[in-house]
Amino acid sequence: MPFAVVLILLVVGSILFHIFSPWTFTPLASNWSMVDFTVDITLWVTGIVFVSVNLFMAYCVIRFRHKKGEASKAKYEPENKRLESWLTGWTALGVAAMLTPGLFVWAKFVDVPEEAREIEAVGQQWHWTYRYPGEDGKFGEVDAERISADNPLGIDPEDPHGQDDVIVLSPEAHIPINQPVKFLLRSKDVLHNFTVAQFRVKMDLVPGMTTYMWLEPTVAGRYEVLCEELCGVAHYTMRGAVVVEDDASFRAWLAEQPTFAETQNRVAGNAALGAAQYAICSTCHGQQGEGMQALNAPKLSGLSGWYLRRQLLAYQNGLRGAHEDDVYGAQMVGMANMLADDAAISNVIAYIQSLPDEPAPTTIDGDIDNGARLYATSCRYCHGEDGMGNQATNAPRAAGMSDWYMARQLQNFRDGVRGSHLEDYYGMQMGFMGRMLRTDEAINDIVAYMNTLQPVVADQLTAGTTGNNE
Numbered sequence: 454m455p456f457a458v459v460l461i462l463l464v465v466g467s468i469l470f471h472i473f474s475p476w477t478f479t480p481l482a483s484n485w486s487m488v489d490f491t492v493d494i495t496l497w498v499t500g501i502v503f504v505s506v507n508l509f510m511a512y513c514v515i516r517f518r519h520k521k522g523e524a525s526k527a528k529y530e531p532e533n534k535r536l537e538s539w540l541t542g543w544t545a546l547g548v549a550a551m552l553t554p555g556l557f558v559w560a561k562f563v564d565v566p567e568e569a570r571e572i573e574a575v576g577q578q579w580h581w582t583y584r585y586p587g588e589d590g591k592f593g594e595v596d597a598e599r600i601s602a603d604n605p606l607g608i609d610p611e612d613p614h615g616q617d618d619v620i621v622l623s624p625e626a627h628i629p630i631n632q633p634v635k636f637l638l639r640s641k642d643v644l645h646n647f648t649v650a651q652f653r654v655k656m657d658l659v660p661g662m663t664t665y666m667w668l669e670p671t672v673a674g675r676y677e678v679l680c681e682e683l684c685g686v687a688h689y690t691m692r693g694a695v696v697v698e699d700d701a702s703f704r705a706w707l708a709e710q711p712t713f714a715e716t717q718n719r720v721a722g723n724a725a726l727g728a729a730q731y732a733i734c735s736t737c738h739g740q741q742g743e744g745m746q747a748l749n750a751p752k753l754s755g756l757s758g759w760y761l762r763r764q765l766l767a768y769q770n771g772l773r774g775a776h777e778d779d780v781y782g783a784q785m786v787g788m789a790n791m792l793a794d795d796a797a798i799s800n801v802i803a804y805i806q807s808l809p810d811e812p813a814p815t816t817i818d819g820d821i822d823n824g825a826r827l828y829a830t831s832c833r834y835c836h837g838e839d840g841m842g843n844q845a846t847n848a849p850r851a852a853g854m855s856d857w858y859m860a861r862q863l864q865n866f867r868d869g870v871r872g873s874h875l876e877d878y879y880g881m882q883m884g885f886m887g888r889m890l891r892t893d894e895a896i897n898d899i900v901a902y903m904n905t906l907q908p909v910v911a912d913q914l915t916a917g918t919t920g921n922n923e
């Protein structure tokens with residue numbers, strides 16, 4: 454009897470959960486209402502089967518349960534033609550009802566409208582970048598062997614179609630509303646999965662081939678891009694956004710993005726001009742960029758150009774230093790704003806890179822063994838075995854840098870003081886990691902371990918100084 458009650462409660466509970474659960478679909482924002490329709494059918498079919506089978510079971514348990522004094526026995530009945538054909542018929546109908554609509558959806562999915570605008574989304578561990586065809590409407594040839602710090606998409610510089618391709622080195626893509634777009638999906642390393650829940654369609658990225666999916670966005674807005682790949686590490690940290698907007702805003706945004714030719718012809722910064730700019734920075738960061746703990750300003754010498762550029766732009770654009778609890782970051786906002794244009798930023802970076810790179814003094818103690826274990830499992834794959842950072846994963850150098858500053862940044866990432874701005878994709882990514890270090894002890898252990906890493910001056914310090922990795 455109690456078993457029957459449990460079964461009935463299971464059915465009632467499931468139905469109530471379905472009705473009142475907050476975890477429902479996001480509102481649809483594309484043409485793919487067909488997908489919702491097939492999901493609804495599946496839910497109805499499986500729901501009806503679930504409810505009826507469980508209630509039938511409960512009924513049997515109650516109706517045929519053992520009663521004292523009753524000598525009734527179950528009858529063995531291996532064959533029952535009527536019952537079997539009845540069950541087979543309904544099962545076949547249910548399965549067909551669930552599968553048939555899917556065939557129609559798939560037929561439409563592989564039939565991309567002629568006029569669809571092509572956009573390439575490139576996945577790599579652990580972020581997204583995009584490419585739009587230029588005015589000629591054609592993408593340039595790509596080749597994995599050409600991928601480098603300054604040509605992250607591997608575009609063939611000899612191919613004239615590639616020169617005007619628009620490069621978006623940020624996980625945020627824009628698309629115009631009510632126009633079909635075809636996403637061409639390419640992976641640089643492992644399987645990824647490009648998903649925007651509101652669009653209802655998603656597709657795997659497979660290294661070595663170009664897959665695709667298409668949709669027509671119907672509701673303006675900003676939608677989160679997720680990597681829904683399960684196998685592998687940290688795919689959940691690959692966040693991005695697709696902004697759906699009117700045609701004019703889309704065109705204005707596209708015009709602001711650099712073409713491949715522009716990214717290749719960026720003038721390198723001028724260290725001599727940068728020296729003048731750096732005079733003000735040196736009051737906090739030190740003459741040699743060695744950092745001054747008393748002023749809370751970290752060591753800058755030895756940081757890669759792409760990272761310095763991204764941080765200065767992040768301060769300027771309110772992605773960093775804008776949180777109300779970010780006292781120290783706030784001091785930097787005004788300083789970053791003194792760098793009037795892109796050239797000023799490039800110049801000051803060039804000067805910082807000309808400064809001698811002495812390891813910062815260590816000030817933090819901790820359990821190095823524990824720190825080593827944490828670093829190996831959660832940090833190494835982005836920041837590198839040697840802690841020297843990696844442009845491909847957007848992770849900066851940690852070895853030989855100001856340790857008290859590293860510890861404070863880890864607290865800030867953990868507490869959402871840094872990396873919680875919606876458009877700060879790289880900070881957000883580090884935030885997922887920072888939240889794994891729950892205690893200050895764990896932070897100190899990991900920083901103590903990072904202090905043992907010997908800085909190696911590699912070519913990656915100078916690589917990518919012209920990349921606009923904002």
Ligand SMILES: [Cu+2]
Pocket residue numbers: 576644645646680681682688691
């Ligand atoms: Cu992924």
